[in-house]
Amino acid sequence: MENIPFKIYSASAGSGKTFTLVKEYLKICLASKSPKKFVEILAITFTNKAASEMKERIITSLKGFANTESAEQTEKDMLRLIATETGISPEELSIRSKIIFEAILHNYSQFSIGTIDKFTHRIIRTFAQDLDLPANFEVEMDHKLLLKQAVDLLISRTGEDEKLTQLFVSFIKDKTADDKSWLIENDFYTIAEELLKESGQEHCDSLKDLSLDDFFSIKKSIQDYIYKFDIELTAIGAGFKSDCEDLNLMPEWIAGGKNGLSKYFEYLQKKQWKNYIPTKTTYKNIEKENWYATKTPKELHGDVDTLQQKFKSLLLKALVILEDYPKYVNFRLIASNFYAMAVLHEISKEMQYIKEQNNIIPIGEFNKKIAEVLQNEEGNFIYERLGERYAHYFIDEFQDTSELQWNNLVPLIENAIANGQKTGSAMIVGDAKQAI
Numbered sequence: 001m002e003n004i005p006f007k008i009y010s011a012s013a014g015s016g017k018t019f020t021l022v023k024e025y026l027k028i029c030l031a032s033k034s035p036k037k038f039v040e041i042l043a044i045t046f047t048n049k050a051a052s053e054m055k056e057r058i059i060t061s062l063k064g065f066a067n068t069e070s071a072e073q074t075e076k077d078m079l080r081l082i083a084t085e086t087g088i089s090p091e092e093l094s095i096r097s098k099i100i101f102e103a104i105l106h107n108y109s110q111f112s113i114g115t116i117d118k119f120t121h122r123i124i125r126t127f128a129q130d131l132d133l134p135a136n137f138e139v140e141m142d143h144k145l146l147l148k149q150a151v152d153l154l155i156s157r158t159g160e161d162e163k164l165t166q167l168f169v170s171f172i173k174d175k176t177a178d179d180k181s182w183l184i185e186n187d188f189y190t191i192a193e194e195l196l197k198e199s200g201q202e203h204c205d206s207l208k209d210l211s212l213d214d215f216f217s218i219k220k221s222i223q224d225y226i227y228k229f230d231i232e233l234t235a236i237g238a239g240f241k242s243d244c245e246d247l248n249l250m251p252e253w254i255a256g257g258k259n260g261l262s263k264y265f266e267y268l269q270k271k272q273w274k275n276y277i278p279t280k281t282t283y284k285n286i287e288k289e290n291w292y293a294t295k296t297p298k299e300l301h302g303d304v305d306t307l308q309q310k311f312k313s314l315l316l317k318a319l320v321i322l323e324d325y326p327k328y329v330n331f332r333l334i335a336s337n338f339y340a341m342a343v344l345h346e347i348s349k350e351m352q353y354i355k356e357q358n359n360i361i362p363i364g365e366f367n368k369k370i371a372e373v374l375q376n377e378e379g380n381f382i383y384e385r386l387g388e389r390y391a392h393y394f395i396d397e398f399q400d401t402s403e404l405q406w407n408n409l410v411p412l413i414e415n416a417i418a419n420g421q422k423t424g425s426a427m428i429v430g431d432a433k434q435a436i
Contacts, residue, residue, distance in 0.1 A: 005417040007427040017429055021394060022057045023078050024427055026065075028392050030096050031086050035103040036110075040389065040424075043113040044409075045396035051114050054396070058113075059104065065097035112390070116405055123370055123408070146362055147192040150350040154343075155185065163212040164346065171339040191340050192347045204348040207341075215342040222331050222338070229328050230271050232321055236314045237269030243310070247303040253296040254304065255285040260293070265311075268318065273332065276322060286315050370408050391416050391424030398430030 007024075011017035021043075029037045045051050064075030068090070071079075083090045104111050158165055172184060210218075244251070244262070251262035264282050267275040278286070285291070291308040292301055334341075355362075393413050395401065416424030 005425045007425070009427060009429045010431065011429055012431050017396075017431075018054065018057060019074070019078065021054065021396060021427075021429060022061055023081060025054075025058060025394060026061060026078070027082055027086060028425070029100050030082060030088065030093050035096075035099045036107065038100065038104060039107065039110040039112070040391040041112065041394070042119070042390040042392070043394040043396070044116045044119055045113075046115060046400050048115060050396060055111065055113050059101070062097045062101040062104070065094055066101055068094060116401070120370065120405075120408075127370065146351060146354065146360075147189065147347070149354055150347050151185070151188045151192055153354070154346055154350045155188065163216075167212060167215075167339065167342055167346070171343060174339055187340075188343060188347065191344050204345060207345050208348070210345065212342065212346075215338075215345070219335070219338050219342075222335050225331055226328065226335060229321065229324070230273070233268045233276065233318055234271055236311070236318050237265045237267070239314070240265040240307075240311050241269055243307055247300075247307065249300065249303060249307065253293050253300060254307070255288050255291040255293055256281065257293050257295070261285045261291060273328075276328075277325060278319075286312065368404055371404050393424075393426040395426075395428045396430075398428040400430075 009017070009020060011020070025041060025043065028041060043051075043054060045054065061075050061078060064071030065079050068076060068079065079090055079093060082088075083093055086093075088096075154164075158168055168184065171187075175184070175187070240262075243249075244254075251266075252258045254260060254262045256262070261282065264275075264278060266272075290301070291304050291312075296304060354360075390412065393409070393416060395409070413426045417426055
């Protein structure tokens, strides 16, 4: 790879991603005459397992470089690559590796390879006062445990709270109507997972002032709108079918045949809402001078004309109604998930209660809080507050980094690479196909 300050490495599983990360990390350490260059490097990944693996690979590689006779072939290959890319002889790299290995062991707390949550935790503690947090707050790293407590607490109130019980009953009715199990506990856990997402937190915040009465009122308004929309179009479709039967007209005798205008009127009559918008062919059939099909008996042309005179104007009316189709679709989508949204709102309230009672804050909530403090700060200020200055950054599994997490790292990375190669570097590695 070229010696440039900012690198993006898109790597699929099994393509040697860890090998490349470790090689680039060691290049920085070995190219410096200082045995403690590693203290200027921050490597971030998303699981403790991945962080431990990266640490182990770096330590093992340094040991292998220091004693090439007992080294694995992979370590020998990496040593040759580093020698080629740095211009430093393998013998010199071997000497430096031994010194760096000992330096890491004696200064292990400064060997900064860990999860992004762990790094966020450090920033939280550093900026606690700026974030307006109580001195004795606790950070909850286990999001799912907190969610389970909130769900269990919510379910325990069934039968005691009339409105809440009504919500649960409505939720169950919706599930059984779709031929799904009426058991709701697992569904609640699945719904609660949305609260772990930054977007989920944001949406819940926008609904925090609504009561269950408000939710039921909104639900009724949405249902009334959908019903009115459907019923107007259904009446047109049902009227067409009735008139065709009265006139003994077969579907294939109307413009477009069985799959033409007759089919479109059937969509309206049966409330097949995903087919409410006419196709280009249907539009052409509507605008035809007459609605005869090629198979229409000549003696029935007059009946088809009668049908056309009545229903062409009604179809034009339907097209006016359908100008609001995007709103109608949104309302249908909201309605299909409405009770789940109301349940999510109630779980969010239970979580807030647990947090206040126990003086804890989930790690996931801090990205937004940190962003608010850091957005107007320079990288130097953050370094001063952290008490450490990193010059090189490695971010693994970048596809799982949220927008807020990335924004919180940007001031640090910008500061490191602002002056090009002489100051620092950043390398981000990911695989979009593995995004969670």
